[in-house]
Amino acid sequence: MCGIVGYIGSRNAESILINGLTKLEYRGYDSAGIAVYNDGNIQLKKAVGRLSQLEELLEQSPLSGSLAIGHTRWATHGKPSDSNSHPHMDEKGEFVVVHNGIIENFQEIKNELIEKGAEFASETDTEVIAYLLADMYDGDLVSTVQKAVARMEGAYALGIIYKHEPDKMIAVRLASPLIVGIGEKENFIASDIPALIEHTRDIYILNDGEMAVITSDNIQLTTTTGKPIQRDSFHVEWDVETAEKDGFEHFMLKEIYEQPKAYRDTLLNRIDHDVNKIDLSNEISLSQEQIRSIDKIHIVACGTAYHAGLVGKVALENLARIPVEVDVASEYRYRNPIHTPNTLVVVISQSGETADTLAAMKESQKNGVKVLAITNVKGSSVARDADEVLLTLAGPEIAVASTKAYTSQLIAIYLLGLYFAQIRETKNNQEITQYIQAIKELPAQAEKLLEFAPIIKEFSERYAHYEDLFFIGRSMDYAVSLEGSLKLKEISYIHSEAYPAGELKHGTLALITDGIPVIALATQEDIYDKMVSNIKEVKAREAYVLGITLDGNTDLFHSVDEVITIPRTLALLTPALAVIPLQLLAYYAALARGNDVDKPRNLAKSVTVE
Numbered sequence: 132m133c134g135i136v137g138y139i140g141s142r143n144a145e146s147i148l149i150n151g152l153t154k155l156e157y158r159g160y161d162s163a164g165i166a167v168y169n170d171g172n173i174q175l176k177k178a179v180g181r182l183s184q185l186e187e188l189l190e191q192s193p194l195s196g197s198l199a200i201g202h203t204r205w206a207t208h209g210k211p212s213d214s215n216s217h218p219h220m221d222e223k224g225e226f227v228v229v230h231n232g233i234i235e236n237f238q239e240i241k242n243e244l245i246e247k248g249a250e251f252a253s254e255t256d257t258e259v260i261a262y263l264l265a266d267m268y269d270g271d272l273v274s275t276v277q278k279a280v281a282r283m284e285g286a287y288a289l290g291i292i293y294k295h296e297p298d299k300m301i302a303v304r305l306a307s308p309l310i311v312g313i314g315e316k317e318n319f320i321a322s323d324i325p326a327l328i329e330h331t332r333d334i335y336i337l338n339d340g341e342m343a344v345i346t347s348d349n350i351q352l353t354t355t356t357g358k359p360i361q362r363d364s365f366h367v368e369w370d371v372e373t374a375e376k377d378g379f380e381h382f383m384l385k386e387i388y389e390q391p392k393a394y395r396d397t398l399l400n401r402i403d404h405d406v407n408k409i410d411l412s413n414e415i416s417l418s419q420e421q422i423r424s425i426d427k428i429h430i431v432a433c434g435t436a437y438h439a440g441l442v443g444k445v446a447l448e449n450l451a452r453i454p455v456e457v458d459v460a461s462e463y464r465y466r467n468p469i470h471t472p473n474t475l476v477v478v479i480s481q482s483g484e485t486a487d488t489l490a491a492m493k494e495s496q497k498n499g500v501k502v503l504a505i506t507n508v509k510g511s512s513v514a515r516d517a518d519e520v521l522l523t524l525a526g527p528e529i530a531v532a533s534t535k536a537y538t539s540q541l542i543a544i545y546l547l548g549l550y551f552a553q554i555r556e557t558k559n560n561q562e563i564t565q566y567i568q569a570i571k572e573l574p575a576q577a578e579k580l581l582e583f584a585p586i587i588k589e590f591s592e593r594y595a596h597y598e599d600l601f602f603i604g605r606s607m608d609y610a611v612s613l614e615g616s617l618k619l620k621e622i623s624y625i626h627s628e629a630y631p632a633g634e635l636k637h638g639t640l641a642l643i644t645d646g647i648p649v650i651a652l653a654t655q656e657d658i659y660d661k662m663v664s665n666i667k668e669v670k671a672r673e674a675y676v677l678g679i680t681l682d683g684n685t686d687l688f689h690s691v692d693e694v695i696t697i698p699r700t701l702a703l704l705t706p707a708l709a710v711i712p713l714q715l716l717a718y719y720a721a722l723a724r725g726n727d728v729d730k731p732r733n734l735a736k737s738v739t740v741e
């Protein structure tokens with residue numbers, strides 16, 4: 132949802148900005164632009180399309196200067212075009228703004244400014260901010276920004292520079308992520324850490340309603356009403372290589388292969404091997420009494436994280452015997468859910484910045500409900516505002532299509548379910564030990580499964596020319612099917628639907644005709660026979676079926692056209708393995724269709740707008 136970056140110091144800013152934007156392109160790639168101050172003037176270069184278009188433009192006519200802001204756009208207001216690209220300026224070219232978010236009352240402000248004679252050059256809400264700053268200017272940039280943001284409603288991370296005060300850059304945040312990088316006689320702003328990590332590992336994370344006044348040798352943090360803020364800086368521990376492709380053709384493939392490591396890291400220090408118990412007591416402050424009293428759990432998330440939540444429902448209900456509801460965050464926040472005093476809301480978000488998930492969390496907290504967040508980003512908005520945090524330790528996920536985040540969310544859910552089960556005594560010691568043993572085997576099993584990537588690539592190439600495809604499964608296989616279908620849609624653009632296999636004959640079977648590809652998951656032993664019957668139903672309608680089942684289920688070979696087998700584990704844990712072939716299928720199908728795998732059309736990595 133747009134990436135912003137800014138620099139103030141003594142080096143030439145252009146390459147710093149372009150490098151930073153490259154790391155943020157996952158947030159949006161409809162257009163890009165930079166504004167550089169030099170010798171009393173601010174110059175702008177913008178280009179619609181990928182960042183490479185802007186780079187070409189800058190190669191022909193470079194910009195030099197040591198104060199600059201830049202932007203990579205995911206279009207909200209106004210189509211991708213040069214004029215709608217950021218940065219935006221006021222009419223005199225004095226105030227320059229980059230923005231991530233949506234100004235909800237921009238039309239009202241725009242109309243007022245038009246009445247005063249303003250003529251706008253773009254359709255964006257961001258341009259209105261630049262014009263508003265010019266209209267409200269009171270002789271001091273900082274107080275003008277404070278007054279202007281007081282008029283703005285919505286969500287924004289802003290980078291602002293002003294031609295007549297070139298010793299400073301302003302950063303403001305409300306409900307869109309923004310960090311300030313601390314350098315040596317130079318400072319930075321960015322939407323996310325990878326954009327800054329080659330320059331600094333020390334950052335300040337801005338909270339909602341806060342701003343930073345940044346010069347080359349000072350960073351002053353205040354609220355947007357001017358109250359000073361004292362804050363410790365945050366030290367980033369992971370290294371540059373973790374955020375690079377490391378020899379893989381795409382981030383997505385690299386991240387698929389990183390899953391065994393993500394499992395190991397997410398398990399690390401959470402299993403007490405001496406007593407075979409899960410120990411989350413250092414991270415989760417809920418008392419044993421509180422955990423015993425939980426009478427329902429609401430899992431709330433979006434997209435892939437929501438799909439992890441669907442597996443989570445089955446896992447938590449079975450392990451901890453607590454009733455679980457799962458909701459898409461954009462629905463939950465408006466549905467007035469019924470909370471009891473002992474409801475626990477579990478939000479799941481890789482980025483920890485998804486606007487709907489954040490809002491759902493805040494709505495729940497307003498009702499006095501405790502929120503436990505499962506997130507991959509320490510220091511993210513969700514991590515900071517939740518009552519309890521369980522981190523997934525998957526490392527930065529860059530590809531828009533989420534893979535290792537999903538599977539490490541599953542691991543975190545299993546850990547949580549087992550931890551609750553121990554305290555609530557819903558599983559005995561022997562059962563807990565079995566689960567722990569099986570979870571510990573998952574990384575090696577995932578590694579084994581990844582060795583079959585070349586075979587899955589061949590399957591994918593056969594599927595790549597279809598325009599419609601179905602996934603079917605029961606219970607957790609259905610939840611995994613939904614994730615497989617989303618992966619396929621978002622990067623290969625093949626239309627696909629996931630159905631509970633038992634539901635097919637209530638309508639969807641009408642769509643199954645000669646040669647229609649169906650991917651059927653049959654990894655749940657207790658309902659295996661039922662699933663095989665469903666597969667036979669689609670085979671009888673001439674579907675072309677790829678079955679995914681457990682090692683040793685050789686009988687399935689007779690009922691389907693092709694089979695992929697996955698290592699055996701406990702039923703509740705199979706999603707952590709079954710999803711891997713589906714991720715690879717989607718990846719190779721997208722590749723075969725010549726798509727830009729890491730940057731699928733119309734999408735962005737973090738959805739920080741509603």
Ligand code: M6R
Pocket residue numbers: 433434435436437479480481482483484485488531532533534617618621736737738
């Ligand atoms: O950062 P989050 O986990 O909150 O993101 C939620 C979804 O936007 C995300 O999972 C999205 O569905 C992925 N692109 C799917 O691959």
